Amino acid sequence: MSQPIPAPPSIPFLGHIGTIDAVLPVSSFYLLAKQYGEIYQLNMLGKKLVVVNSQELLHEVSDEKRFRKVVQSGLVEVRNAAGDGLFTAHVPKEQNWFIAHRILMPSFSAMNMRNMFDDMVDVVSQLVLKWERFGPYYKINPAEDFTALTLEAISFCAMSYRMNTFYMNDVHPFARAMSDFLLESGARARRPALVAPFMRGTNAKYQQDIDVLMGFVDEIIAERRTHPTDKKDILNTMLHAKDKETGLGMTEDNIRRNLLTFLIAGHETTSGMLTFTMYYLLKNPEAMRKLREEVDTVVGSRPMTVDDVNKLPYMIAVMRESLRLGPPASARGASPYEDTVIGGGKYALEKDVTIVCSVYNVHRDTKVWGEDAEEFKPERMLDGKFEAMPPDSWQPFGYGMRACIGRPFAWQEAQITLVYLMQRFTFVLADASYDLRLKQTLTIKPHEFYIHALPRADRKGALPLFSTPAVPRAADAAAQPAPDAASLKPLYVLYGSNTGTSEAFAQRIASAAASHGFRASIATLDSAAGHLPTDGPLAVVTASYEGQPADNAAHFVAWLSALDGEPLAGAAHAVFGCGNHDWALTYQRVPTLVDDALAARGAKRILARGEGDAGAGDFFEAFDRWEARLWEALSKEYGTTKSDGAESGIKIETGDVGTGRASILRQPDAALGTVVENRVLTAPGAPVKRHIEFTLPEGMVYRTGDYLAILPVNPERDVHRALAHFGLLPDQEITIRSVGPTTLPTDRLVNVSSLLSGYVELSQPATTRDLRVLGDLAKDGASKAALADLASAYSEKVLAQRLSVLDLLEAHPSISLPFPSFLQLLPSMRVRQYSIASSPLADAARAALAISVLEAPAMSGRREPFLGVASTYLARLRPNDRVQLAVRPSAAAFHPPADPATPMIMVCAGSGLAPMRGFLQERALQKKGGREVGKSVLFFGCRRPGEDYLYEDSDLKEWAELGVVDVRPAFSRESEKSLGCKYVQDRVWHDRADVVSAWEAGAKIFICGSSKMAAGVKEKLVLVVQDQAKLDHDAATKKFEQITVGRFATDVFE
Structure with missing residues (x-):
């Protein structure tokens, strides 16, 4: 008996049209798979789509006796140019596909690939020369350059036509038209049909792009007919070969369509593969080292030969793993010939229903790839492991009769490229904090990904x-x-x-x-x-x-x-x-x-x-x-000497007073998020904790458990104190000149309030160096003695009391410190990282924080309280305020288990609940989506119920009633209400039988909170091991370290 295929909530008439991100559909399909599992269905304006996400189901729908490939979505629009080409033909309806396929298959034989080797090397050498010529400080967009490379390769190797893309100052007109055509084809597929006729300008541009594409193809064909050659390239095969089965050749129109197909499909996917490979290698240095070592061992510094291709097993593993995590063609379409069932009879499919085979999700199926499926590990492709995988676990090139005909071409081209790049360059990220962001047209690629290529010092001609x-x-x-x-x-x-x-x-x-x-x-x-x-x-x-x-x-x-x-x-x-x-x-x-x-x-x-x-x-x-x-x-x-006095490397010129405020943003608009909610979670009188939600910049994505990095500004009060001390007006503008590197804005007018607000840390405790500088400048003995006393007991009297340079200047007015030297003493403003308190399954475009607002008595003796820089900034934000933010990944282990059936033991206190809320929100949504969800136990420390028991009567209550979590609180101020347990570690020990039971069921342990709390919890867990295994403490500690490998993760803050 079949069961209903799950589906997200829908909107009448529109169905799920708003559920799928129009800019990045692959992200929506991924998140829905996490929520609903191996299969779900969508209603897209009345059209039913069934999405399969597991190897087991993909293997079934890859049975060509029961299912056929269907051209769907954006590919239907690509037919406006590519027609019945190999990639977009309707089979078996369009018979030209069979003729073309039989004629062209031999062109991609192993022998013909060998014959193309030298031409491929020729093209790759142009890329290498460009990167060497531009030097190590040029910021490379690898997606663009690999696109130019693969377009040049397919045109030269298949058609003996040089586009000379690396010798142009601008993008080749064909490449620009093709990019615009593919973008618009994807957009047209998502656009309601009723809207299309009214978009006259867009339609005219679309047709213009098609004309450019077809005109270029016609030019290549005309050139060959005018100047024929005996070269056995693919173009000559199209023009002259006959189908052995029918005796027919390819029609003129079908030649045009397939030339264009090769130019589109032959470059788009290969450039994506190379870009993903470069990204994953840069994020995994050990893999980069092993690959370079293999290239150095096998090829060395000599030119690569065709015989080297089969001697690079680690390179093959890297390429396979890159295609697993980043398949450029992230999905394909299929349809059953007749009514049928899949999944062992669980899911019924009607004849001709459209099936979306999400290769992107199948490549992350934990049942075949393991719990580490999201991690880049080429070793999983070595030593027979790849060959032992279940069938259709890895399907980046399609399957069966409609599999990618150009796979050998793409594979060899990518190998040659990687060998020459590894030989010649060392690569670094242009932005070391970059994490993968996707861009989607008909394929997916890394977005806004930039690198530097540094010529290797041990290679001839490399640059220092x-x-x-x-x-x-x-x-x-x-x-x-x-x-x-x-x-x-x-x-x-x-x-x-x-x-x-x-x-x-x-x-x-x-x-x-x-x-x-x-x-x-x-x-x-x-x-x-x-x-x-x-x-x-x-x-x-x-x-x-x-x-x-x-x-x-x-x-x-x-x-x-x-x-x-x-x-x-x-x-x-x-x-x-x-x-x-x-x-x-x-x-x-x-x-x-x-x-x-x-x-x-x-x-x-x-x-x-x-x-x-x-x-x-x-x-x-x-x-x-x-x-x-x-x-x-x-x-x-x-033999250098130090300059005397308080001289700094900074000089300041004062500009006009009150000429307007300068707005200085240190990050682009793309990193600006918007506040949508900011509310207090705690009762009046309790230390304040707030729930804040942001709309993320377009294209910014996160995983449950990641951080949101916030670039704050100093509290207004402290900025005004600094202005007053130095006699500066809030509207005054200055220009900074520097003789050394600095993070201050230089060589332009900057508003002094903006400078003090956003570029330096005003509240950072003074260092011992600062004390020495201030002591040298103090003009009275009492101040000198006081500063010397502070330096002699620095930890107790400066660090513990959070005494800043500004505090000391106000306390000792005899110190005459120039403003430039003041700036020089201060550290630059840094981002603060907060654990994200939400799951992208709830809304991929929004992220929540749960923060503690630091407003404590000033231990320095000042009457005003000490204000935490970032938490004060966040607390005062209002809806629609813009905030400079970025997603930062957490440790690989600090994410919910990939299999939602895995139980979790979570331990936290205060705002350490933030990531746990995200974990539980994800589990709740997965359970509502029909997935099997393991039971979680949450140990949560706070003061008392009704005061700072965060989300007590909302989220935690709902998720407990849903059966997702069992909450075990510890109330430090009313421990009688938590079984006598004052702290969270006490509750862990009290409920140790349940901890052992969950552990034996396969649970993972997550801890978030202060280092003191985390250490206390770990000690109790060691005691549990000691009690269970009857060991002494040292042996129990050692055993705990052994048994928790891969099942224990902490996120500790101070």
Whole structure:
């Protein structure tokens, strides 16, 4: 007996037309699959679509005896140009397809691919020359350049026609017309038919594009007829070959349609594959290292030969895995010949119903690809694993009779491209924080993805990295050293940073460099992979994140780890490491590795590695001490001297007063979100927690468990304090000139209020260096003595009391600190990351936060309270306010299990509930969609019910009644109402029998909250192991570490 196919809620008459994102349909199909599972149905303006998302169902609908391919959606519109070409023909109705298919199949034989090899190398060499010619600082759009490459390859190799796309200043007219044609074809497919006749201008442009495409094809055919050749290319095959079965050749019109088909399909999908491959390699440095190592071993520095193609197994694995996660053709259409059932008789399908085979979702089916299906792991394609996969698990090229005829062409072209790129370049992301965003036309590609190609130093003709300052971010381009600094000695400041702390420390070194006799350049560690300078020292500041390098240091670490011998002789370095002792097993792992590897490979260590523990009270003080030693060591090594006084590398020119306010945005409009809701979650008198929702910028996507990074501004009160202290007017405008790199806006008028609001941290505790500078400038003995006393007990009297530079200036008016020096002392404004408290299944265009608003008594003795910068900013936002924000991925382990049937044990306190709310919202929607959902236990710590028991009577109540979660609160102020359990770890111990039961059922454990809470919970869990296994504490701790691998994730904040 069949069962109903699930469907989302619909709108009368319109059906689900509003459910599918018109700009990025693949995202909607993905989220619906997460909610409804292996199959669901949609009503699109009266037309029924059935979407299949699992390998099991795809395998069934790939049975060509029961199902046929159907041309649907945008492909129907592509027929306006491609007609009955191989890709868009209606089969079996259009017999030209069979004739063309039989004639053209031999053109893609292994022998013909070998014959095309040299032509492919010719085209790839043009791309390589372009990237070498433009140099390492040119920001490359790989999607555009790979599109040019593949279009040139298909036209030259298949038709012996050079488009010369790499020698044009502008896009080739054919390429522009094709891009516009494909975009409009997709739009027409989504547009109601009644609307189309009224869009006269759009229709005229569409026809104009078709005319350009067909005119280009006609030109190629006419050129060949006028100047015939004996070359056995695909064009000659089309013009002269006969079908052995019928004796017929291809008609003139069918030749035109298939030439255009090859130009469209032959470039669009291959360029997408190459772009996805470049993205996944850059986000997975170990895979990039292995691929480069294989190319270096097999091919070396010699030209590639056709025999090399079959000697690169890891490259094949990389390509297969890239196509798994990023299949350019994300879906295809099918239809049953007769009424039938699939899924073991569960789902009934009517004759001729349209089936959308979501290859994108099937390639993420956890039943065949595992719980890590979202992760890029080429190893899953090696050593016979790929061949052992169930049939139709991997289907990026279609299947059966209608499978992609040009697969061998695309495969060889991609291999040649990757070999030559790996031979010649080291690649880095232009924006190290970039995470995949998709753009969809008829295919999908990475959107707004940019890279730098750095010629390899160990290859002939490669360019040195530091011939100019390191690869700059666009926002910092105007902040490089000025010409008058040319006489200073070069200093290269490199950092690896995810949260901004290491970058801020690096910026402090760079900012202070001029006063110590150095001209600083600042860049990410990744930008130096393969190229370390020897004309000046390296100052490296980098962090460990649970033992892993920062996103913008991963390639450098992989490169450095793979070096042999002493290729870095002549370089000199000093390293400062940031870490957190809460991760004791991996504390300082990356900084130690970098420091030791640099020295082992020939670089001179000019200063012992410094350590900063973010979980300790002297974190900033530790950096201050190391920085002071750094300048001493550099002065001794290079003979430089320090400038006297409070001189900074910044000069300020005052402009007219009151000439208007400058609006300075440090991120493009695309990163502006809009507030739609901001409400208080707690009772009056309780520490405030708020629920805030944003509409995300178009194209910005997130996974449940990710972060939302917010770029805040300082509280108005603190900005006014700074203005008053320095006697500045709020409307005053200034121009900043800098002799070193800076994150301040330079060489243009800037409103001083905007400067103090958005570019510097006014509330950051003063450092020991700051105290020394202020002490030198103090004009009375009492202030000097007070500052010396603060420095002697820095942790207790400065850090603990959150004393800022501004606090100290107000407390000691005798200190005459110039405004430029004040700016120089302050760290630059950094983003704050908050766990997203929603699931994209609820609304992919919206993200929620659940935050604590920090407004606490000022421990410095000031009457006004201490205000948290970001939380105060967020608390005061109103609906329709615009906010600079970005999605940042959380750790790979901190996402809900891919299989919703997996139980979860969640432990949190206060606003640590945020990600757990997103997890549970996703599970609730999946259950409502008919999926089997595992039971979750939520241990939640707060003060008392009715006060700060967040979402108590709304979401948590609804989801508990739905059977998604069992909530176990711990009330610190009324523990008698939580079974005597005061803290959340106490409740975990009290309910340990349920914890053990859930664990034995396969549960994963997630913890979110303060490091102290997380440590307390972990200790209780160790005691549970100790109690269950009858072990001593040390043995229980060791066993806990072993059994929780892959099933235990934390998100800890201070």
